[in-house]
Amino acid sequence: xxxxxxxxxxxxxxxxxxxxxxxxxxxxSLAGGSRTAAAAGGHEVRIGGFGGDAGFCAYLxxxxxxxxxxxTHPFAARISDRxxxxxxxxxxxxxxxxxxxxxxxxxxxxxxxxxxEEAARHIAPGSTxxxxxxxxxxxxxxxxxxxxxICRQIDPPDRAFPFENGRFLVGTPPFSVTQxxxxxxxxxxxxxxxxxxxxxxxxxxxxxxxxxxVQVAMIxxxxxxxxxxxxxxxxxxxWVAVL
Ligand code: NAP
Numbered sequence: 001x002x003x004x005x006x007x008x009x010x011x012x013x014x015x016x017x018x019x020x021x022x023x024x025x026x027x028x029s030l031a032g033g034s035r036t037a038a039a040a041g042g043h044e045v046r047i048g049g050f051g052g053d054a055g056f057c058a059y060l061x062x063x064x065x066x067x068x069x070x071x072t073h074p075f076a077a078r079i080s081d082r083x084x085x086x087x088x089x090x091x092x093x094x095x096x097x098x099x100x101x102x103x104x105x106x107x108x109x110x111x112x113x114x115x116x117e118e119a120a121r122h123i124a125p126g127s128t129x130x131x132x133x134x135x136x137x138x139x140x141x142x143x144x145x146x147x148x149x150i151c152r153q154i155d156p157p158d159r160a161f162p163f164e165n166g167r168f169l170v171g172t173p174p175f176s177v178t179q180x181x182x183x184x185x186x187x188x189x190x191x192x193x194x195x196x197x198x199x200x201x202x203x204x205x206x207x208x209x210x211x212x213x214v215q216v217a218m219i220x221x222x223x224x225x226x227x228x229x230x231x232x233x234x235x236x237x238x239w240v241a242v243l
Contacts, residue, residue, distance in 0.1 A: 012071035016041030084225035099198035
């Protein structure tokens with residue numbers, strides 16, 4: 001059996017580390033960017049897009065893939081929608097692996113928003129806004145022109161900040177609650193903008209925000225494709241075990 005693990009998250013890395021090559025041939029697929037072959041847990045790794053629907057179908061056939069476990073980010077909707085659809089067409093077992101979304105706790109000051117652009121409805125002009133949303137979607141915050149924007153990213157910036165009212169901040173996760181609290185206090189952050197990725201490792205910023213009374217614009221997850229969803233590495237490994 002050959003399992004294709006679509007990766008690019010901490011959960012995918014966790015699953016990769018725990019998959020046993022003696023039982024299943026595993027290929028770990030990464031889109032590229034900051035997560036490297038080290039994220040593949042010693043399995044075969046391929047890096048880069050497949051080249052659209054046709055490229056993905058060709059790859060599945062060429063490598064004799066018998067099942068696809070999709071542990072990409074909950075906001076990587078294009079790869080998940082496409083993979084779910086093509087696996088259904090081909091009759092290949094397919095499951096998603098995603099941590100449960102975060103839910104607000106007592107003391108949280110959250111505004112749920114469906115899209116990045118909606119954050120501007122809640123954030124007052126003059127606010128200092130910490131964007132923990134990555135650089136790919138930065139253009140969607142063009143309507144926050146009256147705020148100071150700080151966008152954290154892992155890799156050193158390869159381009160200028162797209163707006164005059166902001167800057168990049170380079171940081172390599174994981175960040176502890178103390179580190180996040182000190183950073184938000186030092187930067188005098190009024191608002192944190194976050195994608196609801198779920199998982200404990202990156203929830204530290206939410207704890208820090210709660211402790212400091214920082215408001216949070218929480219971007220809700222896109223709709224899931226019609227497929228089984230595994231909520232932990234254990235559930236995902238159980239799914240693989242009965243293939
Ligand atoms: P996306 O919009 O759903 O996918 C765009 C294209 O990237 C896909 O059509 C595919 O290209 C390629 N791709 C995505 N994941 C891939 C994988 N694991 N292996 C091979 N090709 C892949 O995805 P995205 O939001 O740009 O995210 C890209 C990657 O970064 C994902 O693997 C995701 O897990 C990770 N990531 C995303 C976020 C986020 O907020 N979106 C956050 C953290 C990590 P082809 O059509 O050419 O096959």
